[in-house]
Each structure stands twice: as structure tokens, then as C-alpha cells.
Amino acid sequence: MRRIAALAAVLVLAACDSGKPAAEPAPAAPATSAASGAAAAATPPTCAADVPSRVLPEWARTGFSEAEPKMPFVLGDRGDIVAIVFGYPLYAPTLPDRSNKILWVSRVEQQAGEPLEIEARLGGTGDPVTEKVSGGAGPSIIDLPKAGCWHLRLSWSGHTDTMRLTYEAN
Template sequence: MLGDRGDIVAILWAEHDPLVVPPAQDRNNKILWVGRVASEGSLQIKAHLIGSDRSVTRTVDGGPGPSIIDLPDAGCWSLDLTWGKQHDHLQLEYAPS
């Protein structure tokens, strides 16, 4: 998934319904974050479940890179991503498991 500004890519590590809630017993919700520009600092994720008032935050220490991002509910999540001076946005779908 390419960010709206094109400054970050989320590479999902599964073939079909890769992100699930609750997390699957036999695999993780793996995302490799790749920023266009290298930057110092952690990747801050502010996630909002579209159509609800549900919001959570997640952090990827060290900035864009490998991560496991579990979210609390199935549905389409809007993610505001900030790392260093960079900012981008994308949407990810989490399916019920």
C-alpha cells in the first residue's frame, strides 16, 4: 500500500486477508514500512477506525521498518504516519479472523 503522498509504503506479508482481528494463532500481522526518505526517530501511527469513534496509537521503534501492528477491531483503518519530519497517510483493512 502506497501512502497518499507517496512518502511511505506498507508491504503486507500475507496473501489473502493478511491483517486480521484478533491476530491469527499461526501468523502475525506483519507490515514492513519503507519510507522514501531516511529519517531518525520512531514511526508514530495514529489509527482511526473509519465510521466509528475508535482510535488507537502504535509506535515502531527506530522508524519505518519491520513491525507487527495489531489493531482492536476489524474494518477499514485510516492511519496517520509520522516519522522524523515526514508525514503520510494510508488506509488498511483488517478482516475478522
């Protein structure tokens, strides 16, 4: 009986508040690709359903008139490229009165005239859809055939990066 009472006392003490605030729930996976670091490695990449407008990285602001321009964007997993989504949200199939315009900006040096090659896979599997942006990073219209989470492998001037973009159903 003493053992049961001792065990009950331990359980009661363990259940009591230690005076510390309750731990906050773990934050949801980031809506955009992580630039780098242990957090990116610990959490599997997700596709952003919502890409909020926020201040662009300093290296991606060329051509914008505001000191801190805000646009919807997705940063590559390595942080070497950004997709500034002018046609947000992206749709598949494309809407008749607007386009899926993306401005690609490279953080790393690129060679003039080298294209940006995009290999996109719906859900990260299956046959790839390939696109080529002539002249490397820059403006483009990227129309993908189906709605969903597209996993992109981006290659330009000897560099590679990956990201995920969501295309909504039209």
C-alpha cells in the same frame, strides 16, 4: 404539430449513434492509496479489500534479492511511505498461527532512531489506536482491535503521510 414533429426529430437524432464507441464506465477507485496528483484529489480514498502482489516501488526494494520483487503493499497518499504487508491479509483479532507483519519503508530521508508513530482510527472516526515502531520505518507487527477499514496517520522524522489498511474479521 410541426413543433412536435421537429422536437421528435431532434430527440431521435440525439438518441442515434454518433459513430463513436460508447464511453467506457469510469474505473473503480484504486485499491491502494494514490501517490499524488489530481486523480487522488478527485476520488475519495477507499480502503482496499484486496491488496494484490505487484512490483514494489524502486525505492522500496532494499533487502530483496529479486530485481523486481512482488509483494502486497499499500502506498501512502503522499507517496512518502509504503506498507509492505508480509502478513497479508491482516486480521483482527490476530490469528494464532501467524502475525500481522508490515515492513514500513520511507521514500524520504529519516533520522536514525526516530520512531514511526501510527495513529489509527476505525473508519476514520472515533478514538485513535496508537502504535510506535521503534527505529522509524522497518518491520513491525501491527495488531488492531477490530476488523474494518483503518485510517492511518503516519509520522516519522518530521514527515507525515496517510493510508488505509483493511483488517479482516477472524
